Amino acid sequence: MMHRLTSSTLFLAAALLASTLHAQPIEEHPGYFPLDELQFLSPDDLSVEINLRGAMLRLIGKVAADDDPEFARVMNNLEAIRVQIAPLDRLQADDVRKGLDTGVAMLENKGWYRMVMTREEGEEVHIYGRERDGDLQGLTVLAMEDDEVIILNLVGRIDPDQLGSLMTGLDLPEVSVE
Numbered sequence: 001m002m003h004r005l006t007s008s009t010l011f012l013a014a015a016l017l018a019s020t021l022h023a024q025p026i027e028e029h030p031g032y033f034p035l036d037e038l039q040f041l042s043p044d045d046l047s048v049e050i051n052l053r054g055a056m057l058r059l060i061g062k063v064a065a066d067d068d069p070e071f072a073r074v075m076n077n078l079e080a081i082r083v084q085i086a087p088l089d090r091l092q093a094d095d096v097r098k099g100l101d102t103g104v105a106m107l108e109n110k111g112w113y114r115m116v117m118t119r120e121e122g123e124e125v126h127i128y129g130r131e132r133d134g135d136l137q138g139l140t141v142l143a144m145e146d147d148e149v150i151i152l153n154l155v156g157r158i159d160p161d162q163l164g165s166l167m168t169g170l171d172l173p174e175v176s177v178e
Contacts, residue, residue: 026053026080029079029156030130030132030138031079031130031138031139031158032153033110033112038102038151040095040096040102041091041099041149041151045086045090045091046084046085047085048083048084048085049083050083051080051082052080052081052082057076057079058076060072061073061075070162074158074162077158078156078157079155080155081154081155082152082153082154084150084151085149085150085151086148086149087148088147091149096144097124097144100124100149103126103140104126104142110130112128112129112130112138112140114128115127115128115139122144123146124144125141125142125143125144126141126142126143127140128140128141129158135157136159137155137156137157137158138153138154138155138158139158
């Protein structure tokens with residue numbers, strides 16, 4: 001009886017510890033980037049804002065499982081998807097460029113590495129990754145196109161082989177490096 005009680009107690013303690021570890025604030029995840037610290041987009045500027053975490057990402061994974069199992073696996077590995085989009089007609093292009101430069105400096109100062117950078121004809125794209133223990137733990141995109149600015153932060157384990165599926169599933173432009 002005592003052995004069974006001890007085993008049950010240990011199991012309960014392990015379950016509580018696991019749920020506590022899983023419930024860590026998203027801000028403490030190595031793949032999290034504080035979009036609000038960029039401070040060049042206000043909530044009034046945004047035309048789109050997406051903040052998906054935990055249960056919603058798992059639901060998306062379940063819904064996508066039959067049609068796109070690879071995308072579903074990617075969703076199940078993510079902790080959060082955060083997107084902000086603002087039309088440039090509400091913003092000053094120079095302020096946006098300065099904001100992107102500030103974001104790039106913040107990413108690099110926090111240990112993120114540049115994966116892709118392109119600048120051509122008024123468009124600018126910066127894609128940064130953050131690794132821990134050999135795994136890609138976060139992806140941040142800072143982009144200015146002809147008519148909008150896009151900021152994206154994916155938090156969680158990301159398999160580089162699945163990036164194409166992720167970009168397609170989220171209806172984001174795929175980046176080709178020539």
